[in-house]
Amino acid sequence: MSVGTELTRVPPNPSATGTAVFEFNGMNSVSGFECRLDRTSWESCASPQAYDSLADGEHVFEVRALLVEGVSDDAPAIHTWIIDTTLPQVLLSVSPPAVSPDTDAQFEFSCDKPCSTTCALDSGEPLPCVPPWVLSGLSEGTHTANFSPYDSAGAAGENLTYAWRVDTSAPAFVSFDVVADGVSGTVAHDRGSYPSIAFDSGGILHIAYRDDEAADLRYATGDGRDWSLHVLPTSADDGWDISMVFDGTQGHIFHRDKTNKDLRYATLAGGVWSQDTVDSLDDTGYCPQAAVHPGGAIHVAYVRAYSGGKYEARLATRLGLGIWLPESVDSGDPGCDITLGFDALGMPHLVYDSHYDTRLRYASKPVGLWVVTPLSLSPQPPGDPLGIAFDGLANLHLLHHATSGLYHTTRMVVLGEWSTSGVIPPAMSFPERGSLAKGPGGSLHAARGGYGAPGHSGNAVYYYTNTGGGWASTAVDSGDGGSVGLAVDSSGVAHLAYKAEVRGQLVYATNRTGRWVRSVVDGFGIVGEYARVAYTPDGKLHVLYYDRSREWLWDVVRTGLGGWVGDPGSNGFIDNTGDPGRGLSLALDGQGLLHVAYYDAETQRLRYARKDAAGAWQSEVVDTATPVDSSPSIAIGAAGSVYILYRDALSKRLKIAERSLGSTAWLLSDLGDDVEAGPHFALAAVGQGELHAAYQNAPSGDLRYAHRIEGAWTTEVVDAEGTAAWPSIGVVPGGAVHIAYQDTTARDLLHAILGDEGWTVETVDSVGDVGYGAFMRVDADGFVHVTYRDETNAALKYATNRRETWEFLTLLSPTENPGFHSAFAFRADGKLDVVYYDAAVARVVWAELEP
Numbered sequence: 145m146s147v148g149t150e151l152t153r154v155p156p157n158p159s160a161t162g163t164a165v166f167e168f169n170g171m172n173s174v175s176g177f178e179c180r181l182d183r184t185s186w187e188s189c190a191s192p193q194a195y196d197s198l199a200d201g202e203h204v205f206e207v208r209a210l211l212v213e214g215v216s217d218d219a220p221a222i223h224t225w226i227i228d229t230t231l232p233q234v235l236l237s238v239s240p241p242a243v244s245p246d247t248d249a250q251f252e253f254s255c256d257k258p259c260s261t262t263c264a265l266d267s268g269e270p271l272p273c274v275p276p277w278v279l280s281g282l283s284e285g286t287h288t289a290n291f292s293p294y295d296s297a298g299a300a301g302e303n304l305t306y307a308w309r310v311d312t313s314a315p316a317f318v319s320f321d322v323v324a325d326g327v328s329g330t331v332a333h334d335r336g337s338y339p340s341i342a343f344d345s346g347g348i349l350h351i352a353y354r355d356d357e358a359a360d361l362r363y364a365t366g367d368g369r370d371w372s373l374h375v376l377p378t379s380a381d382d383g384w385d386i387s388m389v390f391d392g393t394q395g396h397i398f399h400r401d402k403t404n405k406d407l408r409y410a411t412l413a414g415g416v417w418s419q420d421t422v423d424s425l426d427d428t429g430y431c432p433q434a435a436v437h438p439g440g441a442i443h444v445a446y447v448r449a450y451s452g453g454k455y456e457a458r459l460a461t462r463l464g465l466g467i468w469l470p471e472s473v474d475s476g477d478p479g480c481d482i483t484l485g486f487d488a489l490g491m492p493h494l495v496y497d498s499h500y501d502t503r504l505r506y507a508s509k510p511v512g513l514w515v516v517t518p519l520s521l522s523p524q525p526p527g528d529p530l531g532i533a534f535d536g537l538a539n540l541h542l543l544h545h546a547t548s549g550l551y552h553t554t555r556m557v558v559l560g561e562w563s564t565s566g567v568i569p570p571a572m573s574f575p576e577r578g579s580l581a582k583g584p585g586g587s588l589h590a591a592r593g594g595y596g597a598p599g600h601s602g603n604a605v606y607y608y609t610n611t612g613g614g615w616a617s618t619a620v621d622s623g624d625g626g627s628v629g630l631a632v633d634s635s636g637v638a639h640l641a642y643k644a645e646v647r648g649q650l651v652y653a654t655n656r657t658g659r660w661v662r663s664v665v666d667g668f669g670i671v672g673e674y675a676r677v678a679y680t681p682d683g684k685l686h687v688l689y690y691d692r693s694r695e696w697l698w699d700v701v702r703t704g705l706g707g708w709v710g711d712p713g714s715n716g717f718i719d720n721t722g723d724p725g726r727g728l729s730l731a732l733d734g735q736g737l738l739h740v741a742y743y744d745a746e747t748q749r750l751r752y753a754r755k756d757a758a759g760a761w762q763s764e765v766v767d768t769a770t771p772v773d774s775s776p777s778i779a780i781g782a783a784g785s786v787y788i789l790y791r792d793a794l795s796k797r798l799k800i801a802e803r804s805l806g807s808t809a810w811l812l813s814d815l816g817d818d819v820e821a822g823p824h825f826a827l828a829a830v831g832q833g834e835l836h837a838a839y840q841n842a843p844s845g846d847l848r849y850a851h852r853i854e855g856a857w858t859t860e861v862v863d864a865e866g867t868a869a870w871p872s873i874g875v876v877p878g879g880a881v882h883i884a885y886q887d888t889t890a891r892d893l894l895h896a897i898l899g900d901e902g903w904t905v906e907t908v909d910s911v912g913d914v915g916y917g918a919f920m921r922v923d924a925d926g927f928v929h930v931t932y933r934d935e936t937n938a939a940l941k942y943a944t945n946r947r948e949t950w951e952f953l954t955l956l957s958p959t960e961n962p963g964f965h966s967a968f969a970f971r972a973d974g975k976l977d978v979v980y981y982d983a984a985v986a987r988v989v990w991a992e993l994e995p
Contacts, residue, residue, distance in 0.1 A: 235658025336650030531580025672988025727775030816857020886915030912936030
């Protein structure tokens with residue numbers, strides 16, 4: 145019966161506060177009212193009805209009038225609104241360098257949620273703006289760009305200010321070129337299929353994927369910058385349809401064995417891979433989707449094919465002692481794409497497509513038996529599910545494919561009702577496998593690849609996020625991208641692994657700095673990591689680097705025509721035994737001969753190489769007993785003695801290997817400091833036998849310095865304020881000791897100087913997230929030069945104090961992700977030859993710098 149309930153006051157939609165007040169009345173004679181919030185039970189109420197401390201997200205208020213006879217209004221008044229109390233923040237993805245020789249400037253920016261923005265230059269009036277914001281004709285001197293964000297409710301977020309100095313006399317890069325890999329011909333690789341990405345409890349990324357060329361299952365682990373690759377032992381056609389989850393430090397990988405038609409399981413514990421079969425019934429293991437039960441047990445949903453072209457959805461649970469318990473969920477001919485999630489009570493929920501019709505199917509197990517429901521959604525889009533997530537109210541959220549875009553469907557836990565939102569663009573004609581992940585604060589994140597994105601040829605990868613203010617999408621790779629794996633860290637940063645279909649590569653992408661930065665994890669042509677550069681007395685410019693694709697260590701030289709060829713004296717490579725070349729360190733002796741230290745990732749042994757009298761490289765193992773897993777540092781003494789600083793992979797203690805000129809025996813000893821060292825350290829040699837080392841005390845993060853003279857070590861703390869990384873050391877004979885390093889707490893580049901009064905620490909660069917991979921050299925006049933990576937702009941930066949104050953230069957590469965493993969060499973004419981690894985194209989780049 146319609147009584148006529150009317151709302152006269154409601155909160156705005158959207159609302160920037162967690163407080164809501166409702167006023168209402170009955171248009172006829174009523175005896176009272178009943179209210180409810182978010183589909184809970186009806187309760188007596190009176191106008192005004194107030195709520196406070198409401199959570200961010202969508203809320204529904206309903207009120208109904210009651211007649212004297214106790215009859216309630218069957219058409220209650222309803223108000224739906226969104227609360228969003230988080231204020232937007234502006235994220236800069238492109239900005240001018242701290243010191244720029246250019247009188248023009250361009251800013252690319254975005255917000256971490258839907259927003260509008262005003263921009264102002266210096267003290268000018270703030271005006272509405274959209275990226276790119278381009279400025280021209282700037283005067284010399286310091287300028288300030290001011291950005292003010294506003295959310296959809298009109299609430300102002302925190303202002304962002306960026307300051308830089310225009311100096312037309314600042315140093316500039318004048319040219320650059322890409323170094324060839326020293327080998328003719330190409331090798332076709334096809335890696336990266338079915339990628340699945342996840343974090344362990346220590347924050348390390350893990351990616352499982354298939355190598356289609358080798359027909360095996362592969363595994364990469366790293367920090368997003370450096371990756372260690374593994375091949376799982378197998379004798380079958382493995383690695384199809386991969387899904388991986390972590391419970392703490394242990395990873396669990398599920399994949400389909402196409403040869404035996406089984407669902408296989410692999411786990412890494414104690415450094416040893418173990419594998420077993422989950423299910424071998426008929427032709428099984430299609431499209432596995434793994435999840436961890438709230439109680440800790442590992443589960444996997446998958447599809448089995450059996451006689452007559454029929455399909456069955458199944459779920460397997462890992463019991464104690466490695467026993468698997470498979471069970472049937474739905475034999476009603478489900479499709480391949482299947483998703484699995486557990487609610488807070490531990491009940492499993494599955495959504496999958498159907499071969500029988502175009503509808504999705506939903507399965508749950510509320511009372512020990514599976515209940516399967518075809519979903520008659522309106523509108524009814526065809527397509528496949530990406531994943532399931534539960535919010536704080538236990539509502540189920542589902543994202544599923546459609547050729548017109550994505551659809552977001554929600555199941556309200558109280559009523560069991562399903563509702564579908566409008567389409568989330570862009571459209572894809574042939575969407576590939578995607579992923580859904582839940583981020584902090586209840587945010588939802590998704591990614592998918594596919595063919596036929598509007599305005600693009602070939603494949604593309606898109607990322608979607610919903611932080612409570614609606615869905616937004618951005619292109620991660622608009623030219624080449626297939627199936628996608630997604631993980632979201634505790635800060636809400638997205639990490640993607642996907643296959644570049646055209647290039648046949650596994651690619652990693654993240655938006656940690658507010659812009660998407662991509663790098664190649666595995667594929668043919670990954671050359672240039674650990675790049676180092678030096679001139680020899682014959683005038684040749686040598687660039688040495690690690691070739692991860694071939695697992696070789698290369699030496700290439702620049703020809704008089706400006707090209708690059710493998711050094712003819714060594715057929716272009718230094719070492720191709722095992723997996724050599726990681727952690728490459730280079731030094732020149734007094735005769736201009738090259739000496740190289742590195743480690744073999746296959747045997748975990750420290751290796752050393754130098755050229756013989758015929759100009760050919762000869763390599764050898766330095767320490768046959770100590771495993772090594774981090775970059776060594778090599779230095780040459782005045783009398784030609786060779787010194788190598790390296791870390792024991794087990795004890796994490798630093799060791800010294802040394803041998804005198806003409807000797808073939810290595811003398812091994814411990815550095816005079818019994819602390820666990822970090823993975824980055826540096827060594828310098830002065831005179832005969834005098835050594836200087838910079839390193840991190842890993843447990844405390846302190847920057848430490850060790851000095852050996854006349855055979856005795858002394859050690860001391862240089863900087864105990866932050867957490868030091870990437871130290872690089874330089875010593876002026878008879879003068880000061882210099883250490884450049886990154887403070888990983890503040891993300892700044894610092895410089896420490898040891899003078900007569902002890903250590904002095906200064907901040908070199910604190911603009912953005914800077915200091916990664918710091919490489920420092922001190923010139924003949926005692927001035928410092930440093931190259932390092934700026935994560936904020938995904939760029940290579942250079943700093944020098946040769947004009948007594950620090951000056952900077954940013955090299956924004958024509959690709960997207962330069963600045964890794966940088967190094968440089970001084971030239972007689974005062975210029976610098978700089979090399980670095982560009983992760984976006986997986987190539988080493990050479991640049992000529994005129995300070």
